[in-house]
Amino acid sequence: MLSGVFIFFSCDKVDPPYMNETDVSDCPVPGFPDVTNPQKTLLIEEFTAHKCIYCPTGSYYLNQIKSQPYGNKVIVLSIHASGLADPEAGNYNLDLRPDTHGEELYTYFAIPSEPRASFNREKLDGTTVFYSSPATWQAKAEQVLTESPVMTLQLINNYDSATRKLCAHVKVKFLTANSQNLKMALFIAEDRIIGYQMNNNTSVGPTPDIPDYVFMDVMRDEFVGTFGETLVSGNVAQDSSIIRSYKKILDPAWNAKHCKIAAYVYDTDTDEVLQAVEEKVY
Amino acid sequence: MKNRYSFLIIVLIVGILGSIECRAQGVENFFKNSQISGNFQFDGMYYNHDSVIGAPEVPEKVLMNAFANINYNNGPFSAGLRFENYLHALQGFDPRYKGIGIPYRFASFEKCKFGITVGNSYDQFGSGLIYRAWQDANLGYDNSLDGIHVRVTPVTGLTIKGIWGQQRFYFDKGPGIVRGGDAEINFNDLFTRLHEKPFRFGIGGSFVSKYQDAADPVYKLPKNVAAYSGRGTISYKNFMINGEYAHKINDPSAMNNRIYKPGNATLLQLTYTRKGLGMYLAAIRTDNMSYKSDRDADGNDLNINYIPSLAKQTTYCLPAVYTYATQPNGEFGFQAQGIYTFKRKTKLGGKYGTTISLAYSRYNAIDKEKIDAVTPLDSTGTLGYKSDFFSMGKEVYYENLNFEFSKKFSKTFKLIVDYFYILYNSKIIEGHDVSDIYSHTLLADMTFNINEKHSIRSEIQHMYTKQGEGSWAFGLVEYTIAPRWYFSVSDQYNYGNPDSGKRIHYYNIAASYVFCSSRVSLSYGRQRAGIMCVGGVCRYVPAANGLTLSISTSF
Numbered sequence: 001m002l003s004g005v006f007i008f009f010s011c012d013k014v015d016p017p018y019m020n021e022t023d024v025s026d027c028p029v030p031g032f033p034d035v036t037n038p039q040k041t042l043l044i045e046e047f048t049a050h051k052c053i054y055c056p057t058g059s060y061y062l063n064q065i066k067s068q069p070y071g072n073k074v075i076v077l078s079i080h081a082s083g084l085a086d087p088e089a090g091n092y093n094l095d096l097r098p099d100t101h102g103e104e105l106y107t108y109f110a111i112p113s114e115p116r117a118s119f120n121r122e123k124l125d126g127t128t129v130f131y132s133s134p135a136t137w138q139a140k141a142e143q144v145l146t147e148s149p150v151m152t153l154q155l156i157n158n159y160d161s162a163t164r165k166l167c168a169h170v171k172v173k174f175l176t177a178n179s180q181n182l183k184m185a186l187f188i189a190e191d192r193i194i195g196y197q198m199n200n201n202t203s204v205g206p207t208p209d210i211p212d213y214v215f216m217d218v219m220r221d222e223f224v225g226t227f228g229e230t231l232v233s234g235n236v237a238q239d240s241s242i243i244r245s246y247k248k249i250l251d252p253a254w255n256a257k258h259c260k261i262a263a264y265v266y267d268t269d270t271d272e273v274l275q276a277v278e279e280k281v282y
Numbered sequence: 283m284k285n286r287y288s289f290l291i292i293v294l295i296v297g298i299l300g301s302i303e304c305r306a307q308g309v310e311n312f313f314k315n316s317q318i319s320g321n322f323q324f325d326g327m328y329y330n331h332d333s334v335i336g337a338p339e340v341p342e343k344v345l346m347n348a349f350a351n352i353n354y355n356n357g358p359f360s361a362g363l364r365f366e367n368y369l370h371a372l373q374g375f376d377p378r379y380k381g382i383g384i385p386y387r388f389a390s391f392e393k394c395k396f397g398i399t400v401g402n403s404y405d406q407f408g409s410g411l412i413y414r415a416w417q418d419a420n421l422g423y424d425n426s427l428d429g430i431h432v433r434v435t436p437v438t439g440l441t442i443k444g445i446w447g448q449q450r451f452y453f454d455k456g457p458g459i460v461r462g463g464d465a466e467i468n469f470n471d472l473f474t475r476l477h478e479k480p481f482r483f484g485i486g487g488s489f490v491s492k493y494q495d496a497a498d499p500v501y502k503l504p505k506n507v508a509a510y511s512g513r514g515t516i517s518y519k520n521f522m523i524n525g526e527y528a529h530k531i532n533d534p535s536a537m538n539n540r541i542y543k544p545g546n547a548t549l550l551q552l553t554y555t556r557k558g559l560g561m562y563l564a565a566i567r568t569d570n571m572s573y574k575s576d577r578d579a580d581g582n583d584l585n586i587n588y589i590p591s592l593a594k595q596t597t598y599c600l601p602a603v604y605t606y607a608t609q610p611n612g613e614f615g616f617q618a619q620g621i622y623t624f625k626r627k628t629k630l631g632g633k634y635g636t637t638i639s640l641a642y643s644r645y646n647a648i649d650k651e652k653i654d655a656v657t658p659l660d661s662t663g664t665l666g667y668k669s670d671f672f673s674m675g676k677e678v679y680y681e682n683l684n685f686e687f688s689k690k691f692s693k694t695f696k697l698i699v700d701y702f703y704i705l706y707n708s709k710i711i712e713g714h715d716v717s718d719i720y721s722h723t724l725l726a727d728m729t730f731n732i733n734e735k736h737s738i739r740s741e742i743q744h745m746y747t748k749q750g751e752g753s754w755a756f757g758l759v760e761y762t763i764a765p766r767w768y769f770s771v772s773d774q775y776n777y778g779n780p781d782s783g784k785r786i787h788y789y790n791i792a793a794s795y796v797f798c799s800s801r802v803s804l805s806y807g808r809q810r811a812g813i814m815c816v817g818g819v820c821r822y823v824p825a826a827n828g829l830t831l832s833i834s835t836s837f
Contacts, residue, residue, distance in 0.1 A: 010461060010491035010493065010506045011504070011531050012506045012507070013504070013531055014503070014504050014542060016542070016665075017502075017663075018501055018542050018663045018664065019500055020501065020502055025500075026500050161657070161658075162657065162661045163661055163663045164661075164664070249663070252653060252654040252657065252664075
């Protein structure tokens with residue numbers, strides 16, 4: 001009888017993902033092409049929520065920024081967080097929250113309300129990282145894009161649709177000598193998710209609900225934690241380079257065709273993002 | 283070497299117990315209660331290279347399988363061993379059966395409601411859907427559990443069993459550990475007032491878990507994989523219905539392309555019997571139910587469970603060409619069978635009675651749906667597929683319709699006539715990339731008793747098919763001089779092979795001599811390539827040409 005009790009508990013139920021994501025031995029590193037014209041890329045992190053009536057206006061201005069000639073140097077990560085992002089029965093049953101990572105960032109940056117956006121997490125006014133007033137965002141984006149890059153960041157994705165295994169390889173090359181403590185973070189985002197969005201701005205859509213709202217740049221999950229992993233601590237010589245590989249099994253609920261990976265390097269002392277890169281999954 | 287030690291240990295145990303017994307009861311009583319029994323079988327073949335049938339050159343020229351069981355019994359104590367010898371194994375048997383050893387040995391003690399076996403044991407829980415350890419020498423199959431086996435009957439009607447050990451793997455053991463328990467209650471035996479009731483019922487439940495270490499760099503593998511089952515039996519007068527449901531948790535393995543979907547199996551059987559009439563209905567559904575103690579094993583290696591076959595089995599050689607092998611990864615099968623004997627001295631029964639039987643069985647794939655829009659079916663490292671329990675897949679694996687007529691016309695003549703229609707999905711069952719095979723076989727089996735000692739039995743079989751190797755004809759004549767001599771001549775002729783160069787005769791002549799409890803057989807001829815199955819478990823038999831000597835005896 002006692003042995004029966006022992007045996008009864010002798011089972012290991014494995015929850016997805018079924019692959020070991022920390023082991024990248026099955027992710028052969030590809031060759032990276034040379035970067036001939038290094039440019040600074042802007043990462044805009046936007047806090048938003050589907051029950052936030054002001055948020056469609058924020059997204060409208062972000063689309064305006066991405067439609068500019070420099071739009072290819074702009075990466076947006078829309079982070080659905082706070083109680084306004086909680087799904088509920090009925091029209092607002094979509095859960096666009098990136099697990100707990102959105103809430104962690106929301107708390108860390110002490111976001112008072114949505115929409116809020118940061119521009120490489122730079123304190124453009126000397127004190128604030130995340131800004132309200134979407135109409136002012138484009139000017140802030142253009143201000144950041146005038147800066148020179150201190151590193152290049154390249155990203156190559158290899159995706160196996162049969163297993164939904166994604167190998168993401170990132171190469172960092174320092175264009176100048178570095179003395180900062182740096183971390184690198186990677187996130188997966190998904191475009192073209194259709195659902196209900198609350199709205200109070202008739203110029204961007206029907207009010208009070210936009211039933212077929214197209215959510216873009218929705219942060220889904222992280223690769224190496226909410227705050228990334230250490231890239232370097234202290235001095236690094238000019239022209240040094242680092243290659244890192246990561247693996248993730250894409251959630252079957254995500255449309256891999258609409259997914260993309262965003263990687264960025266930031267200063268752990270100031271939180272400022274120094275460089276960012278984004279590539280589609282395939 | 284390890285097996286030699288095992289043998290010595292057994293002898294030592296027997297000796298020690300024997301000496302204890304000797305002191306307690308005296309030498310005379312000890313030997314008086316002792317019984318030794320056993321059997322021996324030898325099969326050897328001299329192989330001729332025969333390029334016509336594709337029989338390969340055999341470097342050793344002669345190959346052999348031999349084994350001997352030796353069992354000792356003394357009241358509640360028994361012990362035994364099996365000596366096996368493969369130098370080298372006959373073609374068609376796994377070459378890992380190589381060498382000499384004692385891979386099976388046990389000691390058992392049964393007293394005061396406890397039965398304990400240490401060493402190798404065979405047993406099954408319920409229908410075997412989650413645990414069956416068994417052996418068939420002709421099939422080259424042996425998954426005995428080496429460890430402990432405990433059986434307790436605390437009260438009449440309640441039986442509890444426990445197992446814990448490792449499975450036999452040729453002359454070694456599998457890497458996994460198998461633990462399990464089973465409890466069965468027969469209510470009519472448990473309660474005195476139900477003893478004589480026509481309504482009888484019982485229930486049972488089993489739990490098995492296997493452990494295998496895992497250090498896979500790519501996949502998160504479960505080290506402990508559990509399976510459980512529940513079963514019930516109800517009978518009333520001539521009717522009996524029984525069923526069992528089994529469930530297995532995620533078990534990514536070489537057999538299922540390393541998918542993580544849980545498995546399940548359901549077996550339902552209904553029987554009705556009365557004098558002269560028997561009816562049987564059964565259905566089985568298995569879904570990802572291969573359960574082995576090594577996740578990397580394939581074929582018949584290290585099966586913990588057993589999936590029973592509902593396909594009609596026959597010993598006649600031509601319809602047996604297309605025998606169903608169960609598909610543990612998924613199958614939906616059913617069988618309906620009826621047998622009726624017309625009474626003697628009636629118009630249809632005649633002087634000695636007439637028996638007719640009709641059997642139909644069919645196996646389909648299970649329904650499989652993709653887990654999402656983009657992931658292909660059975661993709662490694664995923665749930666593999668979704669399957670609606672009550673939906674049958676469209677692909678037919680096997681279909682068998684059999685009608686049999688059996689009648690003894692006189693004291694000297696008996697006739698059996700059989701018709702088989704078989705649909706055989708060779709791609710699924712054998713992995714051959716060929717179209718489905720539809721065959722029709724008609725055969726007659728005639729026995730002429732010349733006198734009390736002399737008889738002649740003859741088989742005439744014809745199988746018509748346009749697919750596979752085409753049509754076959756078979757003829758056999760056996761002459762028996764009871765009780766010692768037996769002679770036979772037979773020929774299988776693949777006259778309908780689409781390739782005229784392969785229209786080959788597979789002739790065979792054989793003779794046997796029986797004396798005491800021994801039998802010596804000698805045969806010469808060709809053996810066609812195919813699969814040989816026992817209860818849905820099959821092995822491939824390659825083409826061969828040569829002289830075969832078989833010796834079997836028991837004591």
